[in-house]
Amino acid sequence: xxxxxxxxxxxxxxxxxxxxxxxxxxxxxxDVDRYLANFMDARGFDVxxxxxxxxxxxxxxxxxxxxILSRPVQLSMFTQVIDEFIDDEGAQLTRYKLYESxxxxxxxxxRNKEARALGPExxxxxxxxxxxxxxNAAWWILNTKKENRFSxxxxxxxxxxxxxxxxxx
Numbered sequence: 001x002x003x004x005x006x007x008x009x010x011x012x013x014x015x016x017x018x019x020x021x022x023x024x025x026x027x028x029x030x031d032v033d034r035y036l037a038n039f040m041d042a043r044g045f046d047v048x049x050x051x052x053x054x055x056x057x058x059x060x061x062x063x064x065x066x067x068i069l070s071r072p073v074q075l076s077m078f079t080q081v082i083d084e085f086i087d088d089e090g091a092q093l094t095r096y097k098l099y100e101s102x103x104x105x106x107x108x109x110x111r112n113k114e115a116r117a118l119g120p121e122x123x124x125x126x127x128x129x130x131x132x133x134x135x136n137a138a139w140w141i142l143n144t145k146k147e148n149r150f151s152x153x154x155x156x157x158x159x160x161x162x163x164x165x166x167x168x169x
Contacts, residue, residue, distance in 0.1 A: 024072050024073075026070040026071060026072075027069070027070045027071075027072060027075065028070070029067075029070075031070075032057075032067070032069050032070060032075060035075055035079075036053060036057070036075075036079070039079045040053060049086060052086050052087075053082065053086065056082070056085055056086070056093050057069060059093050059094070060078075060093065060095070060098075068095050068098065074098070077098060077099075077102040078098060080102065080105065081098065081101040081102055081105065084101055085097075085101075107131075129161035129162075129163040129164055130164070132161050133159065133160055133161055133164055136159035136160075137155065137159060140155070140156070140159060
C-alpha cells in the first residue's frame, strides 16, 4: 500500500521502475483439488464436509481456466467464506455470492483494524475516504480500464480523496 501510494504522489511516471509486477498463473483442476484437499485436512474436515465442498465446487461457473476457482485469489476467497455455505443445504454459491460474502468480510475486517479507526491520533486514512478510494478505483477498473492490470501512473489523481492526498503529500 505504501509503495503504491508513494508511487502515485512522488513520481507517477517512474512508478513502473519502483514497483515489481508479479503475475500468478491459473491453477489447473489438479492444483485446485490439491489446494482444497490441503485446506480441508488443515481444518480437520470430516468426509461429509469434503463431499459438501466438492458439491459447492461443482456449482462454481466455468470449467478449466474459465472456472472461478482456477484463479488463486478467488480460490483463497472461496476457502475464507466456505463456512457460510458448507452447512446450508439450500445454499446457491455463485460468483456473485462468493464476492458478496468476501467483500462483506473484508469490510468487517478493515473496520476492526486499529489503524483504520477514526481519530486524529491513530487514523492512517479514515474509513470513509479509504472506502471511497477503493470504490473509485474499482469503478474505474470495471468501466474504463476493463482489465485488472494497471500501473499507478494510470490512476486519475481526481479519484483519490483529499484526505488521502493530504496525508501523503
